[in-house]
Amino acid sequence: MAQLSMTRQRWEELSALLKDEQKLQARFPKVAEYLDMAAGLAGTGDDQADAEFDLRFVHYMTGDRSVSSNPYWDIVESSVDVRNGRRVVDGGRPEGSARLAYAQMLLQATYAYAIPSPETVEWVKSFCGETPIVELGAGRGYWAAQLNKAGLNIEAYDSEPPDKVANVSFPRVVGQVDIWHPVRSLDDFAVRGQTADYTLLLCWPPGWGSQMSSQALNKFEEAEGERLVYIGEPRGGKTGNDPFFEALNARWRLESEDPDYVSWWTDADRAQGWVRR
Incomplete structure (x- = not known):
């Protein structure tokens, strides 16, 4: 320590x-x-x-x-x-x-819902290798900033970039930075290109019935994406929806899980690396 x-x-x-x-x-x-x-x-x-x-x-x-x-x-x-x-x-x-x-x-x-310890940043770097990363639902871009600092090429997108529009999860506050890494809108992501030549990062995608996680994964699959970093809770928790976990179980294989991941004691989140079957 x-x-x-x-x-x-x-x-x-x-x-x-x-x-x-x-x-x-x-x-x-x-x-x-x-x-x-x-x-x-x-x-x-x-x-x-x-x-x-x-x-x-x-x-x-x-x-x-x-x-x-x-x-x-x-x-x-x-x-x-x-x-x-x-x-x-x-x-x-x-x-x-x-x-x-x-x-x-x-x-x-x-900052972010999940805690980016140095060990987890290195684990993400090991799993992704030289492949660029695209993070959807990036919030303030705090994880993107840590990964970029570690030498990874990462793009961050959010439906409500906190420096541009009101974001209830990451509100503007005096004395705090709005974003830590450039965060672009989903409109920008839509015109980025269709080929998924990147690892998709979903860090605490919303649960409780939100379709964000399953929609993001479905579009990634349609673009022939092959590698996914998921940081969140298991099925039935605070992150992801049932169709998201059903898709993972049906068409993806868990390749790696960070043994040193740090979570708040109130949460059951973990960091996992999935590959397409």
């Missing part, structure tokens, strides 16, 4: 910011919201660990990309534990905590 370190100048910046409540609220309202709510929520029972998490949260949520290129991971890394063979963010408690659950909600809206 990486130890949190910062320059004296950065420490003084944070100290001054935390002492000025009006400035904190004006520049970083979600950080101010978290600190206000966290004080009244039950933590993990380890006061030192909770304080370290809060410091990481404030440091990385108020810093720019010179502070961290993967702030999501840097915030949660110290809270990762192993449960039943899975790496989960639970703060050292199987049941997590109310404070951590509140942070989860804010972090997922700020």
